[in-house]
Amino acid sequence: MAASMLKMVLSIATALALALAGGSPATAAPPRTSDRVGIDVSWPQCGKILPEGLAFGVVGVNNGLANATNRCLEDQLNWAESTIRHPQATSQPRVALYVNTANPGLAGSWWPTSNFYMGTMVDNPYGNCGGKNDKACAYVYGYAKAYDDAVLRGVDDPEDYFWWLDVETENSWQSDTEANRADLEGMTDYFESIGADVGIYSTGYQWGKIAGAVPSTSNLAGLPSWLAGARTLKGAKSNCSLDGLTPGSTVAVTQYVSNGLDYNYACV
Template sequence: MNRPRRFMATLAAAVAVAAGLVVAGPTGTASAAVTPLGVDISWPQCDSQVPTDQAFAIVGVNGSLGNQTNPCLAEQLDWASQSVGGSTQPKTQLYVLFANPGLKASVWPTSNTYQGTTPTNPFGKCATKSGKKQLTLACSYMYGYARAYDDVTIRGAGRPAAYRWWIDVETGLSYQSDTAQNRAAMQGMITGLKAGGVRTIGLYSTVSQFRTIAGTVKSNSPLYGRSNWIAIGKSTVTKARKACSGTPLPGGKIAMVQVEVAYGSGTIDRDVSCS
């Protein structure tokens, strides 16, 4: 399966885009008038046309990296709030990027405390050794915690409890070859989101990408059994609906399927509700 195109633009392009949003009517989306569909957008859609017929919307909180803010977040949240409804999905949802760059991170944790809070770390103590930062499960957990806590508290998302949040897990972002390190960072993200007031957290990925990054997820893991938002890349809405009955992530249930379809002179991500 081809990776979703969301991150195909370069960081330079992200810096160049204006923090604006252009809305447009449904070009090539007649099926949405019959069966309501969602739309997801983020920084690549800054200063671009987006539909206005969406039943629900999912907005990316981050820029091209997990430690950045989507420069159009406020405008895109306003657009999302005007979703027309007609679906079982919440009208406005958010997603944040998973990443685990390890010791290559610009800021890597050296303790179990972040921004004055000390969450219970199930992997023990994150600490330095002989004055050097360490790639340990405890520190990966704290890295995930810090990124997610920032996503909720400093990026301008507003009322975190009002939205369903998704953790976006893709091979196009940084991750460790040791899948246990990635699971620890994801678990830290869940804790960080909850610490910021988030109540509902799901996982976005494909089965293959999630397996590459997370490996085997046991039934007692906080990652197990969460709602799934599954991507199928460039395809059709009909195939997206069929994918609702496909293979979910460990223990989970597919709630939505994302498909990239033609829109105007380009493409847009449409989202099918599976319930």
């Protein structure tokens, strides 16, 4: 997912250790495991040789920002589609996608001025977007970013994928948690409108800071949760017992870091 200070430190330490041993972080492969383990990859893994023998994989569509494309998206999707064959039983999709999310408001490089986007009049539950920094325009912004991810980034048959919304404080967000929720609701509505399934990646702290308390009437309620924060497989397994990020949500996947890669454990 988005690079954090912890991941940077771990990655640097791993690279130094490999260099001393005469190895290379681009060619080192972690040991296989009989657990229901996968990885998520995106632009930081461009050019790296990725492991095989995984239960599932998640590929990042963006390059860390909500409005740009992962330059290795095609190659990484090809890797996932050709090497991941469900060697372990899990209910997780064999290959899923994740997208960076944000709500930059008027500070963004683009902000909607109406409910109209790419030939479609968006059915906006928050009313008419008039270009203001409010919930109505935040909803359209989220809808538009999801449209771009599905249509403009180079993903074939986007309706066939499970889409995870990567919600982290490293991206641009408003202090208004209701507007941030509206943004994420817009993204969810677009993906669901094409027949795709949606889930949320975050930590409890980051989610609370960005989205606040989600009402049960929100379309975010009940979406599967993918929890970050563990440092080991054991910790990731333990995190499966935590509460989901929204009302009615269950924890489907948990993440941990190993050998400079983001590994994930399928709770279900």
